[in-house]
Amino acid sequence: MEQTVSSDRRQKAYVPGFVDKIVRPLTKVLNPLIMRFAGGWWFPMFSVLRHRGRRSGQIYSTPVSAMPRGAFFWLGLTFGEDAAWARNIIAAGDCDLSYRGTDYHLAEPIVLESKSVRSQLPPVMALGLSMLGVPKVLRMRPIARVDGDAQPAMPR
Numbered sequence: 001m002e003q004t005v006s007s008d009r010r011q012k013a014y015v016p017g018f019v020d021k022i023v024r025p026l027t028k029v030l031n032p033l034i035m036r037f038a039g040g041w042w043f044p045m046f047s048v049l050r051h052r053g054r055r056s057g058q059i060y061s062t063p064v065s066a067m068p069r070g071a072f073f074w075l076g077l078t079f080g081e082d083a084a085w086a087r088n089i090i091a092a093g094d095c096d097l098s099y100r101g102t103d104y105h106l107a108e109p110i111v112l113e114s115k116s117v118r119s120q121l122p123p124v125m126a127l128g129l130s131m132l133g134v135p136k137v138l139r140m141r142p143i144a145r146v147d148g149d150a151q152p153a154m155p156r
Contacts, residue, residue: 067121071141105143
């Protein structure tokens with residue numbers, strides 16, 4: 001199976017019209033609410049991503065849609081690969097993710113075309129990305145649990 005890796009940084013990332021016009025303006029209101037339960041056991045669709053600013057060096061926490069499948073975590077690039085959190089992770093090469101009450105250290109970020117990896121995505125994520133018209137995902141490998149466990153146990 002051939003996978004398409006995005007590497008063209010000269011062109012602005014595509015963001016679906018619905019996401020750009022409706023969802024993006026709501027993030028200032030919705031993100032603080034989502035952060036209250038993201039990363040917890042009961043809402044697996046929302047995770048908390050901790051990443052370092054590529055210019056400021058500051059640590060940020062961002063709610064994202066991230067789910068495990070196979071040997072990877074898949075993060076939906078709803079706002080495109082030009083979103084600040086995505087650029088920070090790609091520049092740093094790693095981040096921490098809270099998913100269902102467990103913290104993971106993720107590395108090896110790769111931006112992929114959603115259509116080319118659809119069969120590898122968690123089914124609910126594949127459906128959601130397809131419905132919203134999100135063309136890309138970020139694939140990352142868990143290299144350790146933040147609690148020090150060297151062998152990351154992938155959630156089921």
